[in-house]
Amino acid sequence: MSHEDISYRYQSDGNRRSSRRTLRWQILSIAAVGTLGFFVFLAVMLGESKDNADLLKEIRDTRYPVQENLLTALNELETIDSNLEHAFISSNSALLDHSMILAAQFRGHLHRAMILEDDYHERINKILSQFDEYFTNSHALVQSVISNQTEFADTTSTKQKNAHAFNLLIDALGGLQTSQSEALVSSVDAATLRASESLRVGLTTGIFTAFMLFMIALITTRSILQRINNMVSSLRQIAVGNGDMSERIELTGSDEMTELAFWFNTFIEKLQRITAESTAEVKRLAFTDTLTNLPNRRMFLRCLNNEIERAKTKPGTSIAVMFLDLDNFKPVNDQLGHEAGDELLRAVSQRLVRTVRNTDTVSLETDEPPVGEPVVARLAGDEFMLIVTDIEDEKQAAKIAERIRAAVMDPYVISGMECSVGVSIGICLYPHNSQDAEDLVISADMAMYEAKNQGKNTYRFFDPELRKASEVKILLDNAIKKAIPNGELHLMFQPQFRLSDGKLVGAEALLRWEHPELGTYAPDDFIRQAEANGKICELDDWVLEAVIDQMQIWENKNLQPLQVALNFSAAQASRPSLALTVDRIAGNNKHLLQNLEIEITETSAIDNIDVVESNLKALKAMDIKIAMDDFGAGHSSLTLLTRCEIDTLKIDKGVTREIKTDPKSRAVVQAIIDLAAKLKVNTVAEGIEDEAQSQALASMNCDVGQGYYYSKPLSAAELTQFLIDNSETIDKAA
């Protein structure tokens, strides 16, 4: 469901309830039911307790006093009767008088009972009138007997009448007292019943209220918590689960919880969209070269694999894989700046695309590799790769390569400046050369190197011989890395002689590598390889250490100290920590450094002139001498001579060779020697192979000579023997 769908559904629900209201309503219900229950309970209990109280009051205020009065009256009646009887028998007038008091008391008690109990009004009145009659008669009889007005014998019938009246009275009063007792018992029973009834009502109301509260709380919890739980479980799934964001909360209600669920759904949807977009962007970046928007190496390999799969289903078709490397890109980059370099790379990439795809679109819209179309990719720097599909033969591939070369060569206007570059192209064919994508790329790369070696700005097809050469290179590469730990290196020393008197003035240390299988390797071959694989500084360090060790051996043998020159590669000369390294290697033999001369070539100095200059200064501060090697062979920049404090100029062996035959070379050498003399710099001519060269250089005032004419490079043992044998013809080192 899309964001709009949810939004529509949600907002279209006009009379939505508010869950805040629902919740409030539910809480109010709980409170109302609770309060109502409480009041009902209270009212019932109050009512019940009032009734109970009334009942108890009635018992206490009426029933008991009535009962008491009646009982007292009954006792009094009996006492009155027995008083009258005793007064009659014993003619006791005191007892007769006392009976009068008791009669008054009796009447009082009955009156009180009558007042307390309305119901007994009639019955008590009747008893009172019966009593009055009985008492009057009985009293009168006893009175007349005491006053002797009546004879005992005449009393019998009256006495009987009175006894009868007394019995009736007793019965009436006893009956009343019995009814009163019964009423009292029934009142107490009613009170007890009421008490248990109110307890039952109270309990019922309490249980009912508790049940209602529980139900409402349950409904509230379910309606709100259930939905919150749903959201929590969805969030947990996104956060710690598999990141699946497909789940949505169902929007069933129309309250705030639904609103929350709606925004929750919207949020998850947005998050899902952003995640999808950024994933796509990450994918795009993973497969695109950001500078040119072309596919990168990874994408190129995917494309190539796809094309190979496709070609497998169409036998007879070939794919051309081309490796392109721009010629002279570095100078443009260095001179015009990196931004201009980037602009040039973009311009080249557009030309490449247009040349092979007949379209201007360069960018890669998706991370899906195009199929069946030419692909242009940028690997790194000024390296590009091409896939051209459905190639019929080498000729067709060659034509395309030629077209590309021509297109790239057309001048560019970059930052308002016209510039041009060339391109070296290596071509490799599927399935002819290889059926593996990685292998095709490596083969095209080898072919490109061959094109470079053949003078650049041209194309070359891959040749299996190239692979052999490259395999040897790899073998060599690995072997060099083990040369030091395997102890396969040693030094040769080529002596140097002063031309004016032929005295030995020094020697140049030259590195030799004796591989158990590859044999002896000439430095020219393996030094270049060591420079390429970054092992060169380690080799140069090893040479320095070996030279110092050798000087120490000579010192220990008490031989004349000899100046030894050693060669530093460009990498070593521009190494930021060079002085520290030399200092560390010299260790306790720093005094030997004064007999050391470091040879650097002009080219190694030119590339990193600032670092080299400060390194040379530091070496000079350690008493080490500096020689400029192969002078005259390169650009022979004079600024180097002024910027760096050079002790020696070594005239290149190529130049030395020429002086016999070429008068111009002679003039150059003479100029170099004169210049050196003016700058107070020593000159050493290397590569002197015969006497004529030796004499010519001597006549031109060259200071020192080195070459096969005097001596081939000697082993340490040979040179040591030479030093012992010719101690008197050796010039003590400065």
Ligand code: C2E
């Ligand atoms: P380089 O510094 O110009 O060394 C002189 C090279 O000329 C040496 O070759 C030496 O054997 C050779 N040579 C000497 N006399 C003659 C001669 O009369 N005629 C001819 N044609 N050649 C002569 P090597 O030993 O093969 O060294 C070649 C290059 O290798 C050296 O050229 C130097 O650039 C480099 N190299 C040698 N040893 C080292 C080293 O320890 N470290 C570094 N970084 N480079 C070294």
Ligand code: CA
């Ligand atoms: Ca040298």
Ligand code: CA
């Ligand atoms: Ca040299």
